[in-house]
Amino acid sequence: xxxxxxxxxxxxxxxxxxxxxxxxxxxxxxxxxxxxxxxxxxxxxxxxxxxxxxxxxxxxxxxxxxxxxxxxxxxxxxxxxxxxxxxxxxxxxxxxxxxxxxxxxxxxxxxxxxxxxxxxxxxxxxxxxxxxxxxxxxxxxxxxxxxxxxxxxxxxxxxxxxxxxxxxxxxxxxxxxxxxxxxxxxxxxxxxxxxxxxxxxxxxxxxxxxxxxxxxxxxxxxxxxxxxxxxxxxxxxxxxxxxxxxxxxxxxxxxxxxxxxxxxxxxxxxxxxxxxxxxxxxxxxxxxxxxxxxxxxxxxxxxxxxxxxxxxxxxxxxxxxxxxxxxxxxxxx
Amino acid sequence: xxxxxxxxxxxxxxxxxxxxxxxxxxxxxxxxxxxxxxxxxxxxxxxxxxxxxxxxxxxxxxxxxxxxxxxxxxxxxxxxxxxxxxxxxxxxxxxxxxxxxxxxxxxxxxxxxxxxxxxxxxxxxxxxxxxxxxxxxxxxxxxxxxxxxxxxxxxxxxxxxxxxxxxxxxxxxxxxxxx
Ligand SMILES: Cc1cc2nc3c(=O)[nH]c(=O)nc-3n(C[C@H](O)[C@H](O)[C@H](O)COP(=O)(O)OP(=O)(O)OC[C@H]3O[C@@H](n4cnc5c(N)ncnc54)[C@H](O)[C@@H]3O)c2cc1C
Ligand code: FES
Ligand code: FES
Numbered sequence: 250x251x252x253x254x255x256x257x258x259x260x261x262x263x264x265x266x267x268x269x270x271x272x273x274x275x276x277x278x279x280x281x282x283x284x285x286x287x288x289x290x291x292x293x294x295x296x297x298x299x300x301x302x303x304x305x306x307x308x309x310x311x312x313x314x315x316x317x318x319x320x321x322x323x324x325x326x327x328x329x330x331x332x333x334x335x336x337x338x339x340x341x342x343x344x345x346x347x348x349x350x351x352x353x354x355x356x357x358x359x360x361x362x363x364x365x366x367x368x369x370x371x372x373x374x375x376x377x378x379x380x381x382x383x384x385x386x387x388x389x390x391x392x393x394x395x396x397x398x399x400x401x402x403x404x405x406x407x408x409x410x411x412x413x414x415x416x417x418x419x420x421x422x423x424x425x426x427x428x429x430x431x432x433x434x435x436x437x438x439x440x441x442x443x444x445x446x447x448x449x450x451x452x453x454x455x456x457x458x459x460x461x462x463x464x465x466x467x468x469x470x471x472x473x474x475x476x477x478x479x480x481x482x483x484x485x486x487x488x489x490x491x492x493x494x495x496x497x498x499x500x501x502x503x504x505x506x507x508x509x510x511x512x513x514x515x516x517x518x519x520x521x522x523x524x525x526x527x528x529x530x531x532x533x534x535x536x537x538x539x540x541x542x543x544x545x546x547x548x549x550x551x552x553x554x555x556x557x558x559x560x561x562x563x564x565x566x567x568x569x570x571x572x573x574x575x576x577x578x579x580x581x582x
Numbered sequence: 583x584x585x586x587x588x589x590x591x592x593x594x595x596x597x598x599x600x601x602x603x604x605x606x607x608x609x610x611x612x613x614x615x616x617x618x619x620x621x622x623x624x625x626x627x628x629x630x631x632x633x634x635x636x637x638x639x640x641x642x643x644x645x646x647x648x649x650x651x652x653x654x655x656x657x658x659x660x661x662x663x664x665x666x667x668x669x670x671x672x673x674x675x676x677x678x679x680x681x682x683x684x685x686x687x688x689x690x691x692x693x694x695x696x697x698x699x700x701x702x703x704x705x706x707x708x709x710x711x712x713x714x715x716x717x718x719x720x721x722x723x724x725x726x727x728x729x730x731x732x733x734x735x736x737x738x739x740x741x742x743x744x745x746x747x748x749x750x751x752x753x754x755x756x757x758x759x760x761x
Contacts, residue, residue, distance in 0.1 A: 255598035255644050280640045283601070284621050296598070298645060323634075327700040332708040347726020348692060351620060352634045483703065483725035505706065547695040 250286050254295040258302060261426050261460060267297045269456030270427045276301045277358030280350050285352045285363065288370060290379060297481045303461060306331070312466025312492050318357035318459045322412065323348070325356060335464060337473035337492045341415035344477040347484050357459040360371055360413060360423070363450065364515075365407040366395065377403045378447040385447075393553040394488065397561075398545075404447030405551060406417060407512055408440055414511035415475055418492040420465050427457035436462070440516030447515070450577065469496035469505060476568050477511070478560060487512040489560045495572040499530045504528075506569075507550070508544075513561055520544045523565065532573045534566060541565040588612070588656025594647045597728060603627045603638035606653055613658040614654035614683045618728075625727035628684035628691070629653045635691025654683035657690065666690065669740035677731035685727045689741045692723045696745075715745055 255276075258264030268275055272294030276282060285291040305449030306328045315331055325331055326342035342351065368374040368386045375384035387395055387405050395405040413436075421436040440451050453459075464470075473494035479485040496504040505506035506527050508520035523544035530536040541562040547556040584591040587610065595605055603620075606612045606629070618626030620639045628638040630652040638653075657664045666686050669675065676682040696719075699711045704722045713719065720738055729737060 250599045253598060255642070276642075276645075278640075279642055279645065280622055280637070283640050283642060287620070296642075300645070323700060325693070327698070330713075332701065336708050339701060339708055340703070343701060343705075347625065348695065348702075349625060349628055349635045349637045349688065349726050350640075350721055352691070353636050483722055 251289065251292045253286075253293050255298065255430055256295065257298040257457065259354075261302060261571075263303060264299050265426055265428055265456060265458055267295070268299075268458055270295065271374070273297055273456070275357065275361075275458060277355035278321070278350075278353035279358075280346075280354050281358060281362040289372060290370060299357065299458065302377045302476075305356075314464040316356055316519075317461045318355060320356045320461075322346075322351040322354045322356070322359060326351065327397045333471065335415070335419060335467075335470050335473065337418060337470065337475045337494060338412070338415040338464075338516055340475035341411040341477075341490075341492055342476060344465075344487075344490070344570060346409035351523055356412075356462065359410055360361070360459055361451065361453075362410055364569055365409045366406040367391070369406060378406055378450075381446070381448045386500075388551065389554060392551040394486070394512070395550040395551055395554055396514050397550045397557045398510075399442040400515065400549065401443045401445065401447070403445055404443035404515065406443070406447065406515055408514070408516050410517065411477060411487060411490060411511060412474070413440070413517040414490055414509045415473075415492040416462065417517035418473070418494060418507040418509035419467060419470055420507070422463040424460045424462065425453065425457050426452050426460050429454070431460075433463075436517075437519045450515075467494065467507075470507075472496070472572055473507070474568060474572060476564055476571075489513060489557055489564055490566045491561075491564045493565070493568045493572060495532070497573060501531055503530055503532050503536070508565065508569075510544075510561055510565075513548075513557060520565070522546075524570060532569075534570055537566045537569040538562070540569075584649040585643065585648070586699070587644045588652060589659065589746050595643050598642055598644045600643045601639055602629070602641040602643045602651065605643040606638060612653050612655050615687075616680055616683060618680070618684075623728075625688060626684040628679075628688045628727065630657075630687055630691055633691070633694055635688050652687070654687055657686065666740065666744050668758045669744045670737070673740040673743065674733065674736040675740040676729075676733050676736070681727060681729045681731075681733075685729070685737055688724060689744075692741075693745050695723070715732075715742060719741065729730070 274293035275297040276298045282303040304319035305317045307315045326339045349482045423434045477487045477493045479491040492509045494507040498504045510518040523540035526540045610741045618624035618625035629638045
């Protein structure tokens, strides 16, 4: 690890001031950043500890829920309002990492965590994300965990977060604070596709701080869930995952639906095509299959992940079928 | 402000690169906490910070200024064995013992999470505030602690016996543990 300075931010203004200095990085639980620093993949000149900033989780009068960026993953997953109103979010968090890591990890850090591409982690390999212009050893390498949607010739890395897949499906709003002031971004606009700039994971400006997220009041999110498919039943990143919320009318047609996929792209993949094709259709397995097929029509698998499009289609169908059949209060993954 | 470690006041290291794990092992010679992977993947370095289980290898010691940390050396203050330690002996909850301090600290933290109603990935009803410590819950909740000797069945048995009465869950049948 290269030497660095460490300071705790007492408030948001101080954090942004210290975080806007060249070479500075924000520090949440450290579960991703400290690991990357130890591998010399990240070499910040200074760390601004933001774990003392807002961590409140509040239900607001207008029906929205606010979650401060310093809220720990365990606190979010266990919060009564999240468990009851947004079960997909609780389940996504609980599907990730381990009890110890969820106790440390913050909301802000989870959003900004970096890819688990093994070539990104290996400084002897070529990686355009780590070293722009160097090339990508994953494209012709061992690319089982890599992207099948929205990738580029420069980068096939995936975003590793489970929580973010649920937040994408739930239309969360991200609140930011930077030296130019405060702004918000729809969750789907936070993370980027790689294009020619895979070194940029998100649309954040240098020094911009995530202060929290807002969950919209979405009544049918009470009928939502998250399903993760992975190589072992716990403590492993997703091969493919699906977060979905489903609103079925009395006549059995889909009134509204939200679907997002994990493990398939450089960002949590909001399945707009599948959603659009489902609205107004009967909530049947045949419709779910057609919607899943439409979403994955452009999937471009690599040498070692040809299984992913079919796995994604089947997982979408299984999740939506499960949501259709299960009474609201008894939903399990 | 210092860090309180096993009840003792300890100065925060001047170099912010020092992990909480290295502070324990190298600076304080508390070698009970183990360094397995040093990258968050094994759980051998698990300690309790203000009662919550965390990985000391991914924690910078400076972040724990003003907080209270317990390592395996501090889980009882009278030198006697913690009930979990006794149960690990009785149920063959270890072979080489390398993962054991982390397993025990993790189990203590896990039990308090259950008491607080924190759900897990296998909790069927998220709306419920009470959780039974079933065999399945226990396996899932302890999945952040790997055991290379494969002592998991003894570990699960020791933990479920220790906490069965507390959570109201009945002890899993022997056949269930053996699977
Ligand atoms: C062994 C292991 C297994 C894991 N398994 C999973 C898994 O299955 N699923 C999953 O989803 N995750 C998994 N994770 C990843 C884990 O969820 C993340 O490491 C964690 O969420 C990061 O949060 P943190 O607070 O520790 O972030 P940090 O490591 O502190 O920071 C991560 C990044 O976020 C930036 N940052 C932090 N806070 C802010 C802020 N407020 N504003 C702007 N930037 C900020 C930092 O500068 C840094 O770049 C795993 C991690 C490990 C080590
Ligand atoms: S040594 Fe910390 S998790 Fe392995
Ligand atoms: S007892 Fe040897 S690693 Fe668990």
